[in-house]
Amino acid sequence: MATNALSGFPPALVRRLVIKIGSALLVDPAGEVRVDWLRTLVADVAERKTAGQQVIIVSSGAIALGARRLKLPKGGRGSLEDAQAAAATGQIALSQCWASLLAEKGITAAQMLVTLDDLENRRRYLNASATLERLVALNVVPVINENDSVATTEIRFGDNDRLAARIGQAARADAVALLSDVDGLYTANPHVDASAMLIETIETIDARIAAMADGGSASGMGSGGMVSKIQAARIATGAGAHLAIISGKVDSPLAHWANGGKGSIFLAAQGKGARKGWLAGRLTTRGRLIVDAGAEKALGKGNSLLPAGVASVEGLFDRGDVVDIVAQDGRVIARGLIEYDSAAAVKIAGRRSEEIAALLGEMPRSVLVHRDHMAMV
Structure with a gap:
């Protein structure tokens, strides 16, 4: 137009x-x-x-x-x-x-x-x-x-x-x-x-x-x-x-x-x-997931965020809260609903999905943020 x-x-x-x-x-x-x-x-x-x-x-x-x-x-x-x-x-x-x-x-x-x-x-x-x-x-x-x-x-x-x-x-x-x-x-x-x-x-x-x-x-x-x-x-x-x-x-x-x-x-x-x-336009979030370059590239292709791509976790949050997904240079690249609380997210950050059960005693979900509950910003 x-x-x-x-x-x-x-x-x-x-x-x-x-x-x-x-x-x-x-x-x-x-x-x-x-x-x-x-x-x-x-x-x-x-x-x-x-x-x-x-x-x-x-x-x-x-x-x-x-x-x-x-x-x-x-x-x-x-x-x-x-x-x-x-x-x-x-x-x-x-x-x-x-x-x-x-x-x-x-x-x-x-x-x-x-x-x-x-x-x-x-x-x-x-x-x-x-x-x-x-x-x-x-x-x-x-x-x-x-x-x-x-x-x-x-x-x-x-x-x-x-x-x-x-x-x-x-x-x-x-x-x-x-x-x-x-x-x-x-x-x-x-x-x-x-x-x-x-x-x-x-x-x-x-x-x-x-x-x-x-x-x-x-x-x-x-x-x-x-x-x-x-x-x-x-x-x-x-x-x-x-x-x-x-x-x-x-x-x-x-x-x-x-x-x-x-x-x-x-x-x-x-x-x-x-x-x-609604997710992308939010002005408040409960935490931040700092991701590596590989995860950033994967998110850009429309994939979910796996624990392996998360370098660090910041903030206190519960499952279902909105968190920012942040590149290593500080850019907010996405926003989404987290599948785990902050304590569990810290434990599984950087780990492969198949390791989750051993770390947490169960593996209810294989991703930290599912692509259906995530918006790129």
């Missing part, structure tokens, strides 16, 4: 679209919703829905809104308790704003609040996926945010870029659009380097592309930067969805992009099956 045909993510080519809006775009420095700008975005959404596109929104802003109402320092991010209180207070205002503006266009809004664990746990992930499917079938626009009022470090996405990508995966979206304070991926940070050049199309996220990311959030209000957007692109494209970074600093940002505005599109990779896509 030609990249120029994808520009703007037209409804004719993108049936289901996830749109992410960051705090710096939605909330002004005084802590108020930028209602006039948001109304132009809602008009974009309404136009796309009229054209047949299904839209899901991932909206930041709850902490920033709540911090102002509670008069909290540091934008509500001075402590976990402040952030949780600000989120609880601001989420009401945020939801009311979205519901009101969408209603002006005759659109019903729904709210979903999720934590990282909701999308890392397979059963809850499937529940979220089913809810999203039903909502869009009912012609509703789901408005999603991280549940910051209860999330702690261990169960947080930390930024809504990766949340948007995971929601896109759960919703089986065709594309994800990240509205940002920059209009795409540049060869360097355009805020500090005037010679930086926009990259309009990214077919593969390799080391060169990753090196261009800047971890800072220009506004100081949000929690993401270009690093999180690259990570989001890995998740989305690995699940078979395109991902775009476009400017949200203009009115009607989606229409602006569709009519020739700048943007960067990460092209979707060949989609994995639903289960393997």
Whole structure:
């Protein structure tokens, strides 16, 4: 598919679209919703829905809104308790704003609040996926945010870029659009380097592309930067969805992009099956299996991971937990469901399958990670 045909993510080519809006775009420095700008975005959404596109929104802003109402320092991010209180207070205002503006266009809004664990746990992930499917079938626009009022470090996405990508995966979206304070991926940070050049199309996220990311959030209000957007692109494209970074600093940002505005599109990779896509897109794992060059080559051919190819085992995990499979140079090459707990895995690492019974007293499985429960990343 030609990249120029994808520009703007037209409804004719993108049936289901996830749109992410960051705090710096939605909330002004005084802590108020930028209602006039948001109304132009809602008009974009309404136009796309009229054209047949299904839209899901991932909206930041709850902490920033709540911090102002509670008069909290540091934008509500001075402590976990402040952030949780600000989120609880601001989420009401945020939801009311979205519901009101969408209603002006005759659109019903729904709210979903999720934590990282909701999308890392397979059963809850499937529940979220089913809810999203039903909502869009009912012609509703789901408005999603991280549940910051209860999330702690261990169960947080930390930024809504990766949340948007995971929601896109759960919703089986065709594309994800990240509205940002920059209009795409540049060869360097355009805020500090005037010679930086926009990259309009990214077919593969390799080391060169990753090196261009800047971890800072220009506004100081949000929690993401270009690093999180690259990570989001890995998740989305690995699940078979395109991902775009476009400017949200203009009115009607989606229409602006569709009519020739700048943007960067990460092209979707060949989609994995639903289960393997969920595995590949996970943000948390319980352990690491360091494998030798022979095992890496075998995995690349679609084989299961045998104990003989494992050089070392890291972490504490139970059978059925998700682990990373790592090359000797530190690259994560695959992710899968482990067939043994960590104690047994340590005992049989580097050994031939026929030795397992003597080492463990039984040999229930001949592989450490079966290819049917593994996804290359």
